[in-house]
Amino acid sequence: MSAVGAVFLLAVLLIVLALVFFLVSTIMALRKITGGLDTVIAGVGEIVEKSAPVNGVVNSINQQLDAGVELLEGLLVKKAGMADAVGLVEGLYPGAAAAGLRAFPESTDVRAPRIGEVYTKGTLTLARLGREAPIAALSPKGAVLRNVEGGSLAARLLYPSVRHTTPEKLPGSPVIGAGAPEQYERREDIGAPRKRLPVKPS
């Protein structure tokens, strides 16, 4: 074999060795990728399977809630009137009157009265308690947020009394006697014999 032939053979041998090494390494990497993609496909399949009924259930829940909202809005408008209904909503949730009632598009044109001034504070408190009571329980097993046994402030707020919550500075009873802050000099003529006026000469 000539020298030129040997160099050619060496070059071809190096090329083949490089091809074998790198292609085998690439195949190993692609196998790892295939395994990983199999895991991904399994996970995605589970996600698709688990999320399949979500759409129907959520739509059903939304329909039920929409029905409840329409019922409550209709009852509120029927019993309180459109203006007072919007005012009550605005009083409980400031800014909500701008959005109006869902079932009554014309409610956005109503100018909401200031319910807090029209009705007593107790009315709003009652409304708040009624509104919050159904959602007070975090879960059927959990404790309610509103303390029905110890929380008497909510009930006391219903009555207009300054002494129940933050009493004002009321005037104190007058102090009399020797310890009184205001002392007066005793008049000497009190209890003394009445002065006799001089007799006019006739």
Added chain:
Amino acid sequence: MLWVAAIVLLAVVVPVVVVLLNGVLQAARSIVPSVEGIAAVAAAGSKDLDAVPLLLTTQSQIEQTVAGLANYGGSLDVILDDAEPAR
């Protein structure tokens, strides 16, 4: 002439082949951690959806709540007077 061809083959073609194959290998290896990350996220996402069946409980409770609300509203409708018509 044959000497030139042999030297070119050894000095140029072999390094070019090695560089190209190494690029393909590095690209393939760089995909592996990404795929493993996606697999982990997909598994975690699937686990997060384990609570989806509780939606059925929510649906049932909302149905009961709205039914109770309807009964309550019906009673209130009877008890309370309607608002006076606007003057």
